[in-house]
Amino acid sequence: MRREYASPYISDLPMAKIGVECDRCWMRRRYVKAALLARIGDQNLPDLLPKFARAEGCTFTANVFTDRCRLRYDDESRIPKPPPKDPP
Numbered sequence: 001m002r003r004e005y006a007s008p009y010i011s012d013l014p015m016a017k018i019g020v021e022c023d024r025c026w027m028r029r030r031y032v033k034a035a036l037l038a039r040i041g042d043q044n045l046p047d048l049l050p051k052f053a054r055a056e057g058c059t060f061t062a063n064v065f066t067d068r069c070r071l072r073y074d075d076e077s078r079i080p081k082p083p084p085k086d087p088p
């Protein structure tokens with residue numbers, strides 16, 4: 001599949017479930033990755049957050065400049081960073 005963005009996609013995540021959390025509205029959700037892919041297809045992860053927030057009814061999503069929704073992927077649902085390289 002052709003990718004429009006360089007940022008990671010759902011299929012890049014190694015875990016079976018994807019967790020999101022918002023510290024504004026205290027929303028927490030876990031999505032089964034396979035079910036998500038079947039339902040909405042492979043999508044760019046940053047773009048997906050506002051869609052999740054809207055779908056789950058976060059009241060802060062509509063705010064553009066201030067007091068925005070702070071939905072993010074939880075600590076277990078990030079792409080593991082490569083280990084730091086040894087300094088030369």
Ligand SMILES: [Zn+2]
Binds near residue numbers: 027
């Ligand atoms: Zn929120």
